[in-house]
Amino acid sequence: MKKRILMRASxxxxxxxxxxxxICQKVIGNNTGNLxxxxxxxxxxxxxxxxxxxxADKEVAHGKVQAEYINENYDYLxxxxxxxxxxxxxxCMGMWTSIIEKLTxxxxxxxxxxxxPYEPDVTEEHIYDECAKKFITAVLNHSASVGVRGAITESYLKHLGFGSNEIDVTGCPSFAMFGPGLTVRDKKPLTNESAVCVTGSVANPVNFKEFMIKNRELLPNYYFMPQFVDDLRLMYLGIPLPITNDSQVxxxxxxxxEVFVNDRARFFINLPSILEFNKNIDFNYGTRIHGAVGSILSGVPSFVFPTDARIRELAEYHNVPNMPASEVDENTDIFDIYEKTDFSQVxxxxxxxxxxxxxxLNANGLPHIYQDKNRTVVPFDEKIKNIEFEGPIHSLTTCPPNEMIERIAFGNELLMKEQKKAVDTLNEDKKELKAEIKGLKSEQRKLNKRLNWYDNSSAARIAASRVKHKIVK
Structure with a gap:
């Protein structure tokens, strides 16, 4: 009988x-790195x-799966x-904890x-500490240990009271995609003709954004590879990014x-298209760790600029060449970095x-393809090679007129639906506020009556006291 696994995935x-x-169903979550x-x-x-x-997390959050169903239908979560x-x-973590606590x-x-932050203090108190403790405790009741992405997370969980035998630093499983062999290609001279992938996000520090812009002129054969759904909305439908302090800078x-007008942006909604595209890339740099991983798995020399501890600990554990994004300044030279870096260190x-x-995996009893030392066929590869996936997505500005019109029309329709939903939400909030104000006014009237009664009663008592005082005299 086949073993059945239920896996968390968008x-x-x-x-x-x-x-x-x-865009509409968020089928990959908010970030293609999740793939x-x-x-x-x-x-x-x-x-x-x-x-x-x-x-997917959203199915858990909406209560679409129950622990009893998982127990009856699966052998592993x-x-x-x-x-x-x-x-x-x-x-979401609380929802997962509630399910896991009921599993067998x-x-x-x-x-x-x-x-x-990049320089973390794991001893600080965090609002999610108790939530994290409950989740890890629930998992450990069903597991030999928990696989964490790096030394920083390991230190954090130890600070919460978990032991070394309960925490296992395994990095990100994406690095294990193609087994024990991982070979980054020898670097070629970096020139203005080199095909370069750049990853980043709207939240990058200004100094790194300036660095990216400067490098566009130095390396004109670049491809900007955003990873967030808001970027896809912009590229595919022309809908501007939400207005924030970061997005406007x-x-x-x-x-x-110019990135879109000159067709220098590519968005990917599946992994096979990323891996295929990377075959022709000479160099990848940026702040997105999974942007780097996707390139490394294709043999591309890659350099990451961590902006926080989550990126830092993965880069350090997996030996990915890196430099803190905060250290980038006007003197930082991408050619110098490329020349001095040993990309084979990964x-x-x-x-x-x-x-x-x-x-x-073995300690936790999971079946896997590496249990068969003589394996020559990977079932996953056999299945996926027959599937035709969507290729790289280009900007709206590069489309033929008919497709451009279709995309713009859909974008306008989507915006109108979102605006209507926002207005409906505001109207509901307005109704609730009106009802709340009405209730407060009613309470205020009651309080005023009581105050008037008290004032009148007090005045009557004072007057009676004065009359009594005169009679006594």
Whole structure:
């Protein structure tokens, strides 16, 4: 009988979606980096004797799955995770905890980490500490240990009271995608003709944004690879990024930006298209760690500029060449960085890290493809090679007129729906506020009556006292 695994993932690696699905249904979550670790875990665990189903956070949050159903239908629950110890994820983590506490099957967590500043203080008190303790405790009741993404998260969990035997630094499972062999290509001279991928986000520090802009002129054959759904909305439909302090500063936030007009942006909504595109890339740099991982898995020399602890600990554990984004200034030279960097360092220790990850899977009793030492066929690869995925997505500005009109029309329709929803929400809030004000006014009238009665009663008592005093005299 086949073993059945339920895996946390925004989308199945085998699913084919269109850009509109990603925009309207958030089928990959908010960030395409989420694609890598679920893809890698599926490839690793998908044997001839295993079936894998997928469960998204939003389905858990909406109560669409119950612990009883999981117990009856699955042999394992596998949770590939990322920067889950953060305020914004508390509610979802609480939902997962409630489910896990009721399970009778093994639960395996990989790649979980904390979101903190680049120089973290793990001893500080965080609003999510208690939530994190409950989650990890629940998992450990069904697991040999918890796989964390790096030394910083390990220190944080130890500070919360967990022991060394309960925490296993395994990094991000995406690095284990293709097994113990990982070879970054020898670097070629970096010239203005080199094909360069740049990753970043709207929240990058200004100094790094300036660095990116400067490098556009130095390396004109660049491709900007944003990862967030808001960027896809902008590229595909022309909808401006939400107005924030970050989005208005040195970042492509309107469709008339030269990055889009000159067709220098590419958005990917599946991993096969990323890996295929990277075959022709000479160099990748930026602040997105999974942007770097996608390139490294394709053999591309890659350099990451961590902006916080979650990126830093992964880069350090997996030996990815890196430099803090905060240290970038007007004198930082991308050619100098490229020339001085040994990009092959990511290969150093990869095989040991990979087999350590496999030991973690074994300790937790998970079936995987590396149990068969003589394997020549990978079931995942056999299945996925027959699927036709959506290719790189280009900007609206590069479309033929008919397609451009269709995209703009859809974007306008989407905006009108969103505006109507926002207005309806405001009207509901207005009704609630009116009812609340009405209730407060009613309470105020009651209080005024009581105060008037008290004042009148007090005046009557004072008058009676005076009359009594005169009579006595």
């Amino acid at each position: 989308v199945s690696p085998f699913a084919v979606h269109k850009p509109i699905d990603v 890598l670790f679920a893809y890698s875990m599926t490839r690793t665990l998908y044997t001839e004797d295993v079936e894998i189903d997928f469960l 596998v949770l590939p995770m990322a920067n889950s110890f953060r305020k914004q994820f508390m509610q 099957i093994p639960v395996v967590v990989t790649g979980i980490g904390i979101q903190m 040195l970042y492509p936030h309107l469709i008339n930006d 290969n150093d220790g990869h095989e040991q890290r990979f087999w350590h990850f496999v030991d973690f």
